[in-house]
Amino acid sequence: MGKIWARIKKDKWAYLFLLPSFIFFGTFFLFPVVWSIFLSFMDYQVWGSSFVGLDNYREILSDRIFWISLRNNFFYALGVVPLWLGKALIISALIFPFRKSIQTFFKAVFYMPHVTSAVIISMIWLWIYNPPFGLLNYILSLFGRPGVAWLGNTKTALPAIIAQTVVMGGGSSIVLISAAMNGIPTHLYEAAELDGASKLVTWFRITLPLLRPTILYLVVMGTISSFQVFTQVYTMTKGGPQFATTTIVYLIFEKAFQNFRFGPASAMAVVLFAIVFCFAIIQFKWLGEEIEY
Amino acid sequence: MKRRSLASVLLVFLVLAVLVPQASAAKKITITWWLNPWRIEPPDLPEGQAVTAEDYPQWVKREFEKLYPNVEIKYEVVTNAGYQQKIAAAILAGNPPDVLRDYAFKKEWAVHGLLEPIDDYVTPEDIADWYPDAYGKGYINGKHYLFPWSYGTNGMGSTMLLNPKIFAARGVELPALPYRSWTLDEFLAAAKKLSWDDDGDGINDHYALSLGAQDGENNPVWLYMRGASMFNEDETKIIIDSPEGIAGLQFMVDMIYEHQVAPMGAEGMGIYDIINLFHSQKTAIGYGGPYEIGRIYRYVNEGRLEEPFEVKIAQFPHLPEVGPIAYHSSGGFMVFRQKDAEKKKMVMEFCNFLTNPENTRLLKSLLYITARDSINQDLYADSIFADDVSIYANAIQNGKQYYGSLDVDFSEARKFWQAAFEAAFTRDKTPAEALTEFAREANRVLFKK
Amino acid sequence: MVKGKVTIGKVLIFILLLVLGLAAILPLYWMVATAIQHPTLTMQFPPEWIPSNPTLNNFRSFFTRPHVWNWTLNSIVVATSVTVLQVFLAALAGYTFAKKRFFGDQFLFWLYVGSMMVPDQVTLIPLYLLMSKLGFLDSYKGLILPGLAGPFGVFLMKQHMSTLPSELLDAARIDGCGEWGIFQRVVLPLSKPGIAVLAIFTFVGQWNAFIWPLIVTSSSAMRTLPVGLALLQEEVPMQFALLMAGATYAAIPMVIVFLSFQRYFLEGVTVGALKG
Known part of the structure; x- marks a missing residue:
């Protein structure tokens, strides 16, 4: 004991420097994480809470909407992640041959929507998707196609939100992939050129395999962020029509802050945590040391 | 030297500033009061000045503080959108206001002792004057918790608004006074004449009325109209999936597709779309009571509507075997748990001030009906809307609470209710399927069945 | 692959990129055009791509809505205070993990x-209840405090400060600089680029945060x-038009x-490998 105390005393500056950050981290992050697990086993009420065991979990697992929200989230991730990645890979490949300044210019253009709040982006798209007066139906009408109630239809609402996310997103993926591409040694390309390989073949044979760690990282991070989608749903559809766009975070929000049922909402949050945790494990397992950026 | 004297002066000043208000605060009573926006015109509002939601509470504050100089009223106008969230947060944090407009009243608050019973603070005269259901709204476990104030709502789900100009232009007579009541057949015949195609493309451009899946206030009418009910007698089960309910929803779907008297796209519409269509005179029939007539004038004042247009109130259509149907509710003020006896007396006094006959009359400027029978007798006698008000007042007298009494908290089932209408309006599901599924989900979340 | 040579293929690709880029910022353009x-005229068909008779009236009616200035002030206060405090806390902790x-230490850094x-949404409910217990709901404290708790800043600062040469710190120590002095006079100035990235992000x-401010505030x-x-x-x-x-x-x-600190944004994405 004395030995440890002596070490702590010796390192007092380190602890002192760490303390301010740790107070906030502990109080407003670590403690809430632990508390949320407790809450998921409680019936929390202002006038007194009680332990209810697995009741909250039983309730959410028998809730059809909870399963729909999971399905929507998987569908959303399956739509957004590959499209984001495809967009980022194509654009990175297209800007690669250019001068640094031109590359930076295009990176900035594609990154621009990222600094705009998701609320604003969603409001703009609500306007674009507006059935009678929106831009999209107008463009369709130029081709003689009838208008569609994009967000009012169970078949198109979620794809519309996915499309919106894909068009506006992917900017940081472009930056990351470009950085990784610039890190590929040029002699590999020179060798390929000497062999007479076409640009496309070079890209598939050399670039893509070497981008594997970056791509894997983007897939995992993209999937995790897909499971946290909320703002678009809140602003554009409130989870409708007929729950077609209800996501898990939206459902947590609704249960907790509109119906004030903190117990079941916490149980959902714990399930979300578990899902994200699985993806994180995949990332650590497959990528190991390679995520050092 | 100079600096030190300055510092000591400052110090004395500071000490005084801290001590003096506290000394007088010992006698001072501060009452916090929350209400949602009510654009009531106070008696002393200068002629021609537009009314804001601040005018009424400000007037109340002034007048009450004049009566009781040791009292300070701190009011807050809370927007409708965040009202429930705000009060829930305040209760959680243990600092609800002293007096609350009961916009989001939950029975549990009284059951768990968060509210003060008011039985000892109301007079027999008041009780005799208030409508029994208005005073009874706050009756929980043998005690009363609500000072009644307004009776009915904006009239959504209770009465319809008719545009006489369109009726005349299409050669349709308004339903006859005194109640402007009509049967469902009469209504449908009129609705067909009120919907027409301008440009000959086979699709109507003008409609009798519009429906919206998100319009939770008017949708239940069409089902209740046929004798359906949301709950069974003792409110332990959802039974809206009855044949009557299904027939009602089928009629709504038919109004869109079969009779084409309401525009398509109802699955994506809410109450404001419906109001807009009526205001832009694309539909001949809108919804609401006298308050909604007031909305037209308010929008004109705010520049959101070009010019006012004439509107008449009528009952919803009815089946002769069921009789007229309307939505009914009432509102008032309640008091949260008080620790200090002296303050409690003053808080109750404040509620009595808000709801005394004279001040209740102020609701007239919103074309609202009051919770006091004696006032309603003559309040609108001199008004050009007298007929309309009396039709509305008559309709809500025997109104129903579509979503049940305080004993059930319908809020968790609301999204399923909306989804049922979305599914029916898109014809993804038949009315029977939509309502059966709603009943199943609602019974699960409300009654754990 | 030689860079800098202009070929027809490259010109075509450049044009294609321009078109794609325009498409990406078209929604932002449409926002301004509608504003x-x-x-x-927004409720008429066909829409005008370029407003023929532009007006600032929509901005005027937006500013007459209640509380718009409060919202602006709140956004500025919250974003500024979180940034300043977060940078300070993260720099101090990041330096400690990097150089001490x-x-x-291993356990704490791993934590x-x-x-x-952990997705932020997991802490929403307990944070809300915690804030209600502390009486911080609907206040600046409630808006700001959780913004200081996130681990990301510490991680970013640690990564950045690990690259500082330890010899410099040792030299300062030999010169008789105290621990605080080293941090303040040597570490902070050398870490400016990293701090800039963290501050901007x-x-x-x-500024753009949504779900927490939505939950924790309840007055307009x-x-x-x-x-x-x-x-x-x-x-x-x-x-x-108003919206x-x-x-x-x-x-x-x-x-x-973004336009003023573009470089830091693009750098920050690669340094921190940020989400999305």
Whole structure:
């Protein structure tokens, strides 16, 4: 004991420097994480809470909407992640041959929507998707196609939100992939050129395999962020029509802050945590040391 | 030297500033009061000045503080959108206001002792004057918790608004006074004449009325109209999936597709779309009571509507075997748990001030009906809307609470209710399927069945 | 692959990129175009790509809505205070993890990094209840404090400060500099680029934050700009000219920040490997 105390005393500056950050981290992050697990086993009420065991979990697992929200989230991730990645890979490949300044210019253009709040982006798209007066139906009408109630239809609402996310997103993926591409040694390309390989073949044979760690990282991070989608749903559809766009975070929000049922909402949050945790494990397992950026 | 004297002066000043208000605060009573926006015109509002939601509470504050100089009223106008969230947060944090407009009243608050019973603070005269259901709204476990104030709502789900100009232009007579009541057949015949195609493309451009899946206030009418009910007698089960309910929803779907008297796209519409269509005179029939007539004038004042247009109130259509149907509710003020006896007396006094006959009359400027029978007798006698008000007042007298009494908290089932209408309006599901599924989900979340 | 040579292929690709880039920022253009359009003209077919008779009236009516200035002030106060405090806390902790060995350092750093995998939404409910217990709901404290707790800043600062040469710190120590002096006079000045990246990302992130401000505030006067806008949209649905004016107003500061500090943004993405 004395030995440890002596070490702590010796390192007092380190602890002192760490303390301010740790107070906030502990109080407003670590403690809430632990508390949320407790809450998921409680019936929390202002006038007194009680332990209810697995009741909250039983309730959410028998809730059809909870399963729909999971399905929507998987569908959303399956739509957004590959499209984001495809967009980022194509654009990175297209800007690669250019001068640094031109590359930076295009990176900035594609990154621009990222600094705009998701609320604003969603409001703009609500306007674009507006059935009678929106831009999209107008463009369709130029081709003689009838208008569609994009967000009012169970078949198109979620794809519309996915499309919106894909068009506006992917900017940081472009930056990351470009950085990784610039890190590929040029002699590999020179060798390929000497062999007479076409640009496309070079890209598939050399670039893509070497981008594997970056791509894997983007897939995992993209999937995790897909499971946290909320703002678009809140602003554009409130989870409708007929729950077609209800996501898990939206459902947590609704249960907790509109119906004030903190117990079941916490149980959902714990399930979300578990899902994200699985993806994180995949990332650590497959990528190991390679995520050092 | 100079600096030190300055510092000591400052110090004395500071000490005084801290001590003096506290000394007088010992006698001072501060009452916090929350209400949602009510654009009531106070008696002393200068002629021609537009009314804001601040005018009424400000007037109340002034007048009450004049009566009781040791009292300070701190009011807050809370927007409708965040009202429930705000009060829930305040209760959680243990600092609800002293007096609350009961916009989001939950029975549990009284059951768990968060509210003060008011039985000892109301007079027999008041009780005799208030409508029994208005005073009874706050009756929980043998005690009363609500000072009644307004009776009915904006009239959504209770009465319809008719545009006489369109009726005349299409050669349709308004339903006859005194109640402007009509049967469902009469209504449908009129609705067909009120919907027409301008440009000959086979699709109507003008409609009798519009429906919206998100319009939770008017949708239940069409089902209740046929004798359906949301709950069974003792409110332990959802039974809206009855044949009557299904027939009602089928009629709504038919109004869109079969009779084409309401525009398509109802699955994506809410109450404001419906109001807009009526205001832009694309539909001949809108919804609401006298308050909604007031909305037209308010929008004109705010520049959101070009010019006012004439509107008449009528009952919803009815089946002769069921009789007229309307939505009914009432509102008032309640008091949260008080620790200090002296303050409690003053808080109750404040509620009595808000709801005394004279001040209740102020609701007239919103074309609202009051919770006091004696006032309603003559309040609108001199008004050009007298007929309309009396039709509305008559309709809500025997109104129903579509979503049940305080004993059930319908809020968790609301999204399923909306989804049922979305599914029916898109014809993804038949009315029977939509309502059966709603009943199943609602019974699960409300009654754990 | 020689860079700099102009070929027809490259010109075509450049044009293709321009078209794609335009498509990506077209929605932002449409926001501005609608914001300066006459409200009645937004509800007409066909829409005008370039408003023929632009007006600032929508901005005027946006600013006459209640509490718009409060929202602006709240956004500025919250984003600024979180940024300043977060940078200070993270720099101090990041430096400690980067340059000091002490009992429990591995464990504590692992705790921070591991926490980055926890989705923020998990802490929403307990944080809300905690804030209600502390009486911080609907206040600046409630808006700001959780912004200081995230582990990301510490991680970013640690990564950055690990690259500082330890010899310099040792030299300062030999010169008789105290621990605080080293941090203040040597570490902080050398870490300016890293601090800039963290500050910019924190500021933009806080300015655009949505779900927490939505939950923790309940009075109209305490809302931040994005929350105020989202609720305005519920209050006056379909008034797109007005809403786009508000959206433009809220977006412009961030676009300016982005254009002025572009380099740091692009750098920050690679350094921190940020989400999305």
